[in-house]
Amino acid sequence: MTVSLASIAAPNRSAGQRRLLTVLFVDLSGSTAMAEWMEAEHYAAMLADLRALYERIVPHHGGAIARIQGDGMLAIFGHPEVREDDGRRATEAALELHAAVRNLLPPGPRPADFAGLTLHSGIHAGIVLVNEGDEMRGRYELLGNAPNIAARLSEAAKADEIIASEESLGLQSQFFETGPRFTLQLRGRATPLAVYRVHGRAPVGRRFEASVRRGLAPFVGRCRELAALDDALSHVLTGHTLWLGLRAGAGVGKTRLTEEFLRHAADQSVQIHRGYCESYLSAEPLQPFLQMQRALDGLHNAPPELFAAQQSAPAQRADALLALLLALARETPQLVCIDDLQWADDASLRLLHRLRTAAQLQGLPLLLLTASRPSSDNAHMPSANDGDAAVIELPPLTEDEAARAVQQLLPTTDPFVASEVQRHAGGNPLFIEELCHAAADAGGGLGEGQSSSAWLAALVESRVGRLPPAQAALVRVAAVIGNVIPVWLLETLTGCGERHPDVQALAAQDFIFPDQRPGHLRFKHGITRDVVYEATGLHERQALHRHISAALSARGGTEDQLHEPLAYHDAAANDWHAAARHAEAAGDLALAASALDRAKKQFRAALAALEFLPDDDDRRRRWVSIAQRLGMACVFDASQDDLRVLKHAAQLAHADGDAGLMARTEYWLAYVGYALGETRDSLRHARAAVDIAQQCGDQALLAQLPGTVGQLQAAAADYSHALPMLDLAITRQRARASKSPANQIGLAYSLCCRAYVLGDQGEFDDAHAVFAEALTPFDGSGHAVEASIQGWRAAVLLWQGRWAEAREAAAVAHRVGAQVRSLFTCAMGHAAGAYGAWMQQADPTARQHILDATAWLAPRGGGLYSSFNHGWLADILSTQGDAGAARHHVALALKRGRQHDWIGGAMAYRAAARLAAKVGDVNRAKRYLSLARGAGAQRNSAHEAAVTALLEAELQLDDRWRAARDLALAEFTRLGMTGFLDRARQL
Template identity: 45%
Template sequence: MAMIPPYQQGVMVHAAQSDLSGTREERRYLTLLFADLSHSTALAERMEQEHYAALIADVHAIYQDVIERHGGEVEQVQGDGVLASFGLAGRAEDAGRRAVQAALEMHERVRCLATPLPDGLAPSLHSGVHSGLVLVREGRAILGKRELLGPVTNTAARLAAAAGPHEILVSEAALGPARRFFVTSPPQQLEVRGRSDPVLVYKVDARAGSSEAVKAAWRAGTEFLGRAAELARLDAALDEAMAGHARTVAIVAPPGQGKTRLVDQFLAGALQRGCFVLRGYCEGTLGGEPSEPFRHMLQALGAEAASATAFEQVLEPVAREQPVVLSIDDWQWADDASRSLLASLRTRRGWPLLVVLCARPVQDATGPMPADDVFPLPPLSADESRQLVATRVPGADPFIAAKICDAAGGNPLFLEELCHSAARGQAERRPGGANAGWLSQLVQSRAEGLDAAQKELVQVAAVIGNVVPAWLLETLTGRRIDDAVLGQLVERDFLFAGERAGTLRFKHGVTRDILYDSVGLHARQALHLRIAEALRQHTSGESRDDALEAMALHYDLGGDAARAADCAEQAADKALSLSALDRARALYRLALASLDKLPQTPESALRWVGIVQRLGRVCVFDPVRSELALGQRAIALAQEHGDASTVGRVHHWIGYMCYSLGDTRAAIRHGELALSAARATGDAKLEPFAVALLGEAYCAAALYDRALPLLDEAIVVKRRHHKGRTNVGLAFSLVCRAYLLAERGDFDGAYGCFDEAAACIEDVTHEVGATVEGWRSAVLLWQGRWQEARDAAAASWRVAERTQSLAQMSIARAMGAYAEWMLEGRPDSIGTIVEVLDWLRPRDSCLYRSLYHGWLADGLLAMGRREEGRAHALQALRRGRERDLLGLPMACRALALDAVVHAPGRAERYLRWGMRAAQQRGSVHEIAGMQLCAARVALRAGEEARALGLLDEAAAAFSRLRMEWHLAQAEALRGEVTRGR
């Protein structure tokens, strides 16, 4: 028997597959249209049977004719209703637009039926349109020629049921950017039975005229970013046209590259320069008419004829009065009549006319683009992409922003959609799964243009991942990296050479995810398992360690939970050892989820508990509140299957989770339980760690008298066991001791502890390094050494960025911004702190959150933004009730100074609150700071003697503590009092 090549052995992913019963099926992104005759029951009861049958026959004929002319397929007709699909055959990217156009035409034709009806009744339809991923399976006689299965079908049906007579409800997933082609209602949230989340829908009333579409695009548009060179090129062409030299310009780029947004921006400028603007688009389906784009323009002018002569006759008087700009979208689908009309217009060289064509590159183009200037539109640069994300998703943390930019690959349309997903709180979902149906259909349409070999290969690559090792692709498909089919995929802008030699990458992560979702479940699972096995057989030693993460993911998606758990746990341990916190967290979570799929035994339960403890180490530096639930379950499993020492260790790590989340009371409780268990069982290894946790938790609660002896005890033990490598526990305890000493006025002792903590770190990129430099910055801020504080915050930021710790990056960024505020007084520095707080809000976590609110109260009230400033001061007061006291005195000082102007009777109350918090902490520098603030308030009230007394006390403290900036403030205020006398 001849050897069968690997790519013919059933390994490849085919567009049509079979389920276990042998029925052919495939997963496709489709737009579905449901339509029903309104009041059909009343019509049937009040009409003669023959007349009602004739009405239904007419409606069915309308369904068939209109749906097919707009490129759709009638899937099922039952009674007076129809289910149609768009995007299954032919182009898919504009399926939503075509479905809505079909619905509008069906409604109009049913409304105009001449069938005699009883008085008071008129024929009308109600329709629903929705898009998404659908399982398409061969149908049976009772079900129609195909079965369309999944939630998209149900949602489309629910939208139709919710629509009233003459109404068309269209989801945002189906309409997307095509909304500008229609007159719609404002968007509304519709609760749909069977869905956990509401659907954003529009009522579509009519097709928009070209001028209405242009204006709608401008109104709906968001701030335009980038493309300065391309805009300048268009403006130069407009200058020539306005000088009487007719010009035609063509912008050529793949779908989603931003052609339409660029033209929208340009046309807005042309309108402001006094130009007359018309816009049309080409239809590529049977629903289009000859000279379609010029018909759109004539309709906007109130005319109907579309011959070259007639169009020019209508346009000529307009061109005599003002320059004219014609814009045509999707020129690659232009019919011969449109091409002929454009050719005639281009001979009118004396007209002040500019024609702007937008087209995508097509391989079977019949000739050169009919334009004087043709230019491509490249992807957005990395800087432009980051700027767009920052504008569309204010407050997005750096990791989410980087994810969006990486997945979009500079494609503006993908960037926009991913930003919308992030703004809806869906940033953590896989982009392909969260995308709107219209975007998925756009990608699918590009894939449909591939031949069978190209399509199979790109789908296999999609299952492998966004980065595709060439050896792995060859193992699975038999095609080498220099294979012609791979070269064709590179030319078609699907894949390109990866950063590492011997790899390929998808041009856009969104493209990869959508192609992945289109692969059938059974084929996808089988392929994942083959990939995992290929990785296992191909690697060994260090290369096996590098492949563990990929193996874990492929075993998981292939359904082998046991091997997924093994690989994920090993990969997570390695990631944690390398301080890759985000990867360690994701892999530990995968290991836990995989173990949950297996039968539970006492051994597997204790393994689960052990993984949660290691996840706790990640949470120390990058806490996530949702993981507390894992900790509570770990405690229950440890109590059921483990001994008292095991339970104590779980309490120890859950205590650290609570500590890092800012829940100090819970941290103290778990710390006490861990210490009690260690002493009861004689666990000499656990005891010093429990002592350290309890000391650090007391320190966070400003219970310094309880904290100091515990910290000293832990430090003595850990120093004894320090053997040269990074000692995280010793460094952490030293940091806590450092800021405790600073609170008590011993800044020199504090900096000594910071230096010793830094010396404990062998690897300068270890996450504890961000903690050391972060707290050094905080203490420098307390002492008023603003520039040094900013430098230390920058050092902390660099380590946190390397280790992917959002919590540490946030505090470092905020401290650096507050130092900048004190140095330069720039409002954007306070804006940075607001942004940082937004990063943390989704996690509902932050150690010493009151600091952020204190800084913001101080800055915002000083800038005159009273409502915002007072809101943050209130948040600091609320945090104070949870024993988070660090930001409370600062917030009270800001409130007191604000009250002097706006509510003098309240100033003393705020001063008392702030002084009480400072005294509770035993914070020498905060007490002096409150005295300085009280002196300012007393001076405003005319109490000069009291002000001088307070200044004497504050200045003496500032001098003793070497707080030079604060001392200068006190001396300046004293000078004001003296001069006033």
């Protein structure tokens, strides 16, 4: 079953080559009108001049003309070889073309109002299928969306305008003066496209300067390397010559480390010279040293050697530059820094080696610092450029360092998005930065296919393009297998095991590396895997997926090991029957193991696969059945997207007319709506489920519904109806608890709901006893329901003023929620723990922690009991005197009342009373205190009444404050509200 690597390394040209291209589309502005007043011969001559410009300028910038049609031209950059700066090259070509056309005069007479010739251009990048062309199709036939989008951008551009997509330029947009980023809704494209208007070139030469214009990524880690550079400089200052070479792959942070070190060095008695090498067209012999010379031009009292270097002929210039730098070193220690040495010309390299040798012989204080990428053949072999240097290999960031970088770039992102960014970036700072930008643009999430933009994909593909053909083919096979690569599978497909030289070469170059699990490899960066996969031809990909599926099936194994990979590979091979079957089975297994995120992913994959199967009654019923299990998986981490899936399932069930299906879809709409905090709507769906289940006699569902209805009524603070329903559910569930784990879980959550209702009503001892029973089945096992129970236990402990215990329970909810990928329980645990820290020790970070947790849930469309968060924030902010922010969260807490979420209402009214009292508005403060008492009475909440009395005593609005204090003291003592009792005694 071994795959022919040659077929992947050199795909069939007749089938076209899948390429990541930057496409430039240019057109002459107003050409239709010109054709009316120009003679045909003159118009033809003008077109000939225009085409001559196209044919001269595009190749000069490394592009190829795919087609010239009339006065328009389509050019591509990245074929036959992808370069990391293809977007920049296309934009430079467009600028030069526009300037040249402005200077082009059409022959013959011209109207008086003729303003001159101009172009309008569009630039976009993406995957394109490239076929050899002919007289009809042009030099190349391009199949894909990128050429169409480039043409649409050209259409959107006005006369003499260049519009480039952000995807095609990315960081390289900083090499140009652009207008502000904006979005265009293009014909034929579902989502708006982020673009720039390019006005000209920016005064930027180095990639680091481009990064500065964009905003530098945070500098984290690198303590060891920075210390080594500082030590080297100290050694040089004592009269020694050293050459240090920083070496790492693209984006790992060589230049960023260099800049940090040079900032340190600026405080030392050393003269700093800086230069850089580049692969672009403006590169010149001795470029980095000439840059140093030009920087010295503006110095007062410049050494005479500088004049000699300026006046010398090219052949003698290297000698003059050498003499200049040596003369400077005799006066004061020198630091010569050269970036991107991998692109240095031979003359620069010779001068660098001569400078090091001469300075050593003369005992001069000189530090040569160069930064370069590894050799393309082997990352651990000396490169031809810095082979004589003492090399400092710069590793990717550690997990902790990467986490700090993500936190600084996305301070409010939820921990699951942060971990996804880290997984895809693999410790590469540039990848981290790009993924954080993508997540921010997407509103805080990182969806499928968002792992990289075209400009970053070009950086990856250019690395793959420099690999020997066998290694390039091997890495493409690995990419199709997945981010994690079983060694046996790679060897089955390619004949290359873990010790094969090509596999080891890919590991040395940071493409793949041994995974923690023996017998597995892993891509160093998820972005790399995604880019390589997308650039692999469709037919080759599908054939590989079929081979992989066959190999997995032939090897066999336990079902829980096979269903998930088979679902993925069968879907990619368009075997939809098999994909749906395996994804459904994988979802069931993940659900049983409480791996909720995996269960959701697999059930959604099964639903997607069903869409490709013939539409009949069986398919629709199966779709509804899987959607219901999706509901089970998402109740601890629900989103509005999940709710939309279940609404579609309800439509299918009602169209089918099966009462059992209808009742259960209504049930899951109620439950997922409950998880999203949409209590009012959920009660409506729950009542519908009860009615339909009674009509069709679905006794199993009717047995479940009391618990669900009781939970919804408890969420709506309708405790008088909630408790009887919960008691009925608990009685039934206790009778069935020994029969299955699912019944135990249902019982545990019903007990949890009963416990927090008891706690809210001040029956704290009974509440804690019920919590203890609810937690018994889990015994710290890390189940999603355990996280929910501990979260509610934390809330009840906060009501009771037992701050330390509340923080401990909240920490468990946060930790277990993270383990099972339940963002809701993770976020609520984080927020409850922060509020406990505020109440216990006035922790100044509590406010931000609760804001973060609230922001994590916002993209999901809300959450159960989110009035808690807003009430906590209102309390903290009003105490701190931040009136505007406090009022905002008071309003948000009270707004939740529209969905019958009143759990934070009393707290919000107390915060409003505190704000009014601070500005001397006694009447308004009293009114808000009265509303707080009413909100607590609505829930029959003894603890709310006591805390409201405490605030009335603290504000001392009138002579009744002592009576309020005495009431609060008595209630705190009766209820065992220890933390509040201490506060009341201080009055």
